[in-house]
Amino acid sequence: MRWFRNALVLAGALWIASAGMAFAAEGDAVGMFDPNTGIWTLTLPNGDSSAFYYGNPGDMPMMGDWDCEGGATVGMYRPSNGFVYVRNTNDFGVADYDFFYGNPGDVPVAGDWNGDGCTTLAIHRGGSLYVSNRLATGFADFVFAFGQPGHTPFSADFNGDGKDSIGFFDPSTARVYWRDTLTAGQPTVSTFLGIPGDQLVAGDWGQGFDTNAVVRGNILYFETPNGIQEFAVGGRGTAVNGKLSYTSSNSTIAIMPVGDSITEGNPGEYTYRYFLYRELVGAGYPIDMIGSRTGVCCDGAPADPNFDQDHQAWSGATSDEIAGRVRESEARYRPGIAILHVGTNDIWGPPPPGVPGDDPNSPNTSYDIDASRANMLDLIASLRRSNPDVDIVLSTLIPCDLGLVCSERIPELNNMIRSLVKPLSTDRSRIVLVDLDGVVGIDDLVDGVHPGRNGQAAMARAYDEAVRSLVTVRSLPLPDPIPLPDPLPPRPLLGGPALLSDLLDELESVDVGGRAQRHLAEAKAAVTDALNDGGWDHNRAIQPSILRNMSGAIAQLEQALKRHSSQPLKSVEGRLLGEMQAQAEDQIILATGAIERCTSACAVAVDALKVAQDAYSAGVDAVAESSSVVAAEQFDRAWGLANRAEQAASS
Structure with a gap:
């Protein structure tokens, strides 16, 4: 594979090709994720594009070959709780696979780190990269120091060895730097690319090897031996890229x-x-x-x-x-x-009968x-x-x-x-x-x-x-209400802020020591955020941040329990999970009622409710399997989708 180190500076006067041109069909596609609406827009190398919903506001978009079959599809990282959701097709639907990796606030980067043709994740935290060769919850396979906090990580095969390594882009200065290997040290290359405010994407733009490019507005700029090229991309938001398994689209x-x-x-x-x-x-x-x-x-x-x-x-x-x-x-x-x-x-x-100007002897044929x-x-x-x-x-x-x-x-x-x-x-x-x-x-x-x-x-x-x-989505028939399982004791019904206050008091009295204490502190902070969120209507949550904080608290409690067995912590985790289940169930019931009263343009609401019901059922199954973190995440997802369904049906 040829390799090209570009030192392109896209500022001032420059020559560009005509807007909207296509590049080689085997090149990468560019995806734009709008964090305000959850809409993905994928623009293929030939200029075709498709749009669909996937993810929640605040999620961080990724693309990768998650199933190792040669084509990139969408994925989301939820920084509020460290959960990852990947799909094996580029369309609306639930995640084909989800897992927990990292801590809230980590920044993800996807790549093929070992050259096996499969995309996995690394996360950037405080100047270090935690790299995993598996799409699974667990410890990093290796860790090394590189990159500054606040700089945006990206991946590419910089030296043509068949393995991705990691670089960083400083959006405030347009500085880009990377290392050819996944090891600590000084950058192999440090240069400037584009102008401040651009988004960097690294990929194959039809040349057969990876180079860096920038997205500015709705234009992708990349350099070739023939000069700087320009390519129009659809959508708005955060830019990502990947090589899709198809080279054309009939999605117009x-x-x-x-x-x-x-x-x-x-x-x-x-x-x-x-x-x-x-x-x-x-x-x-x-x-x-x-x-x-x-x-x-x-x-x-x-x-x-x-x-x-x-x-x-x-x-x-x-x-x-x-x-x-x-x-x-x-x-x-x-x-x-x-x-x-x-x-x-x-x-x-002719006017209606009896109105001046009518003709009762002539049939009204018009x-x-x-x-x-x-x-x-x-x-x-x-x-x-x-x-x-x-x-x-x-x-x-x-x-x-x-x-x-x-x-x-x-x-x-x-x-x-x-x-x-x-x-x-x-x-x-x-x-x-x-x-x-x-x-x-x-x-x-x-x-x-x-x-x-x-x-x-x-x-x-x-x-x-x-x-x-x-x-946005293909409508399904209005689903029959799912038979909601009997609650698992102890399960408070919409305990709301009062319950969270009690649980916080219990957590304050627990001392587990060591690394578990750090996770306990994170859990207490998340419960406090959920408790103090203004989005409560009596005991009913009306803001998604409440469920997300509760889910994050459960993830931290699970980490603490792995390091220190504590019955009080286990009790708090169970009651918190029961509250999440109750909130999700209540929101599904509200959405079902709103859809029954809906009279037009209800397709989005119906589909969101169906996916919410599936997520709720997955959460109940996870509870039965003692998978608290997965259950919490599914109840969080069920609540969010049901809330979206209720709002759509009521609009």
């Missing part, structure tokens, strides 16, 4: 906007399609708008052309005409998501609610023939202000549209209702029918929420 989200002039738009104006595309792409989602038409009405130009303008919308078209035209082109397109705002032009025709319903069914069937897995965002119609024909018929059509969602939605092809009643008002219209910029932006925000609920 194909969205088909379907409708009439409200969807198509008029020359010189904005459409909701503009705002929706910019919002989704800005959030890191790989979006492709599709359809047989492009632009806006009458071969005009929109106010801002900087978006994917493809669509399936025709000005003046009725639901019958739209269904027919979509049917004609159904073999050409395969939408992943279809957004339907269809039916406004169905309302035109407005027929039953025909509109049949046309909607035909349109949905056509979309499902194009793609049996298509998800449909079905929206009610925005209001119009042209007399009784609007005020009477729009509400009638909207009630019909709402009635379609529940009977037609399936696990394979979901239908999500976006109710625009109250989202766009009469004051948002520019001509009594078409929304102006503010109205179009409001529509886009409503559609954006629905699309995200569909693309």
Whole structure:
């Protein structure tokens, strides 16, 4: 393997290749983890990308070949308690493997330290690196001093020997330094790379060997023999990288906007399609708008052309005409998501009987609610023939202000549209209702029918929420409530702050001595933090930090018990674990109730609840196996997911 020591300084004037270029398909992928939302965005060397949820806010992202099969997948390190969670696929779900390694506050770095093709962990603590060749709870295989606290560790095969070693990046000065071996000593190389505030990633950028690169904003900069190259990456947050087991992605989200002039738009104006595309792409989602038409009405130009303008919308078209035209082109397109705002032009025709201007001798052929319903069914069937897995965002119609024909018929059509969602939605092809009643008002219209910029932006925000609920996770049917196991005695039911105060008093009276005393002190500090957290509603925890501190306390108590057998400590650990189980169970019950009351856009809540139930069951199993640390972590995870489910269902 060739080896290249780069001394690249990305500051001032420099030559770069065009943005968005791809590099060799065998190179590393770049992942961005947003710590505020838990969204991963992976950008492949060919420019394709995918986005999914994994991890909790505050987790530290990693990538590695955890299963030794040749492809990097995501992992998370939770610095609050030292737990590691790795997945063997790059998608949403629970960890395939989790274990405890390190102490709260340690900083992880992943790498293949012995050249066996398997990624394991090292942690940096106070100027020393603790390296393990196993993905398991236990002592480090070896320890050596290197790196300064506050500097960011990274790994790469710096000398081409097939083994990773460790370097550090100082984000305040852009200094980078590393050693070629996993031993103490002075840096083999010390240089500067990028500018302060950059993120360093080290990997193979298509050259067949590892070099350093930096991510600045959404651009990866790396050096080749031909000069400095630039590569656009999706997402935001913390940058990591790894070589994936595939070289292309079919995860682009194909969205088909379907409708009439409200969807198509008029020359010189904005459409909701503009705002929706910019919002989704800005959030890191790989979006492709599709359809047989492009632009806006009458071969005009929109106010801002900087978006994917493809669509399936025709000005003046009725639901019958739209269904027919979509049917004609159904073999050409395969939408992943279809957004339907269809039916406004169905309302035109003779006024209702008894209203001035009606013609009682002429049948009302222009407005027929039953025909509109049949046309909607035909349109949905056509979309499902194009793609049996298509998800449909079905929206009610925005209001119009042209007399009784609007005020009477729009509400009638909207009630019909709402009635379609529940009977037609399936696990394979979901239908999500976006109710625009109250989202766009009469004051948002520019001509009594078409929304102006503010109205179009409001529509886009409503559609954006629905699309995200569909693309983040694949919905499962609402799970049946799990039979919660009988509590294991002694198990207080939501003892809350009073219980923690009692447990803290008991810990204060225990003296175990030696190294166990240090772990006991850490446990007391964690219980104190949980007790003093403001996120309590009577005895119910309402902040995730409470459960995380309780989990951290149990991890420290377990370490103390390994060094000093103490019945008082064992009793405190058991009661603390029982409280965590009670809090997780209570939160699952609250989330289940919220989902039962949820009426729309509940897919994320349902999936989070299902994973929470699985984590709770895993915690109960761990209790039965006397695996207190694992049980605590699973109850912590169950509470967090159930809390997320409750919030999503209640929003």
